[in-house]
Amino acid sequence: MNILIIGGGGVVGQKLAMKLAATGTLRGQPITRMTLADINSPATVDAAFPVDTAICDIADASSVAQAVTADIDVIYLLAAIVSAHAEEDFDAGMNINMFGTYHVLERCRALGTKPIVVFTSSIAIYGGEIPDPLGEHSYPNPQTSYGGQKAVGEILINDYSRKGFVDGRAFRLPTISVRPGKPNRAASSFMSSIFREPLNGAEAVCPVAPDFLHYYLSPRKCIENLIKGAQLDAADLGMNRVLQMPGRMWSIAQMIDAMTAVAGDDLAKLIRWDAQNDIKRIVSGWKFDIHADRAISLGLTADDSFEDNIRYYLEDDKPAL
Known part of the structure; x- marks a missing residue:
């Protein structure tokens, strides 16, 4: 092969x-x-x-x-x-x-x-x-x-x-999410950085509201x-x-709660909220009620929780101190 x-x-x-x-x-x-x-x-x-x-x-x-x-x-x-x-x-x-x-x-x-x-x-x-x-x-x-x-x-x-x-x-x-490395030019890049940076001890900026939903x-x-x-x-x-491809839909607030449940309440303090209309315009065009029934029937799977996403980052990608 x-x-x-x-x-x-x-x-x-x-x-x-x-x-x-x-x-x-x-x-x-x-x-x-x-x-x-x-x-x-x-x-x-x-x-x-x-x-x-x-x-x-x-x-x-x-x-x-x-x-x-x-x-x-x-x-x-x-x-x-x-x-x-x-x-x-x-x-x-x-x-x-x-x-x-x-x-x-x-x-x-x-x-x-x-x-x-x-x-x-x-x-x-x-x-x-x-x-x-x-x-x-x-x-x-x-x-x-x-x-x-x-x-x-x-x-x-x-x-x-x-x-x-x-x-x-x-x-x-x-x-x-959560992707390792540095932010890129994807409109969705913040959806990794608002978790990755706090988990690495750095500040991050969230350009959308806490109730923003995504897949x-x-x-x-x-x-x-x-x-x-x-x-x-x-x-x-x-x-x-x-x-x-299967996924799960959560709000930003739910995901931050998942991060703090796994890694500690203080991490949420490293997130700065700063609305950015250009980013919000792009990501708001991505609809949210997404079903992956056929892929699931063929054996593909989603994460059980966003806590798992956080744990996977800590296990697979968090830089060593």
Whole structure:
């Protein structure tokens, strides 16, 4: 089993690579090689099989052609620029998020090898006046360029799978929290930083009100679901290759309560409330009553509580003192 992770330098890509390296198998077969590709050379991981790294700019079809080779069995297509960045720079969002996906799928079509392609979409494809509840069959109505670009990717995954060019599956990711590292340009970045920074002893800013509701999943569960997603049979996916990844909906206040229940009441004092209308405008366009019934029936799961999300960060990602 030869695996390519495009976006292998990011948080999800690195965690996925480490989990696959630890497991050593995928789809019941031993992993014989794994390649981590990204716009900048990604860090490698230790494994019992060869792990290569490569530079790949998915906005450049020739760069994609070098990374996507005929011997690859499974491609994880994780690379993207995030929501606020795509909103600020329309051309970059289109070239990377939309045409980048197209370039990868076109390369697979040209090779004729029909690899499994696992594409990460987003709950940003929801929005507007679509009636709740929402799920795999809800009409995409994104209110940002990022959401629109991800919705196009979903349509391409379905059509390239229907034509037999790839064996695709697309997962609409909840907001992944608590992410390690530093804040990025995602509009949802604060949904990790308001927990990560206090847990690390630093101040954080929350730009929305305590009653703001959102749909979450821990990094650990996200990785588990991405691996399960690659192992699903095409027959079980049917004609719709797009699934909502399971998550849980909580308010900011509930999540802060979960953090203090696990790690102490004083951490809430490190959160400064500072309303930011530009962030609120973007994240308020992401609808909240989201159901993932089909994914759950196929074995994907959500966290039991946000306390678990906090514990996972402390166990997996909190920097050593």
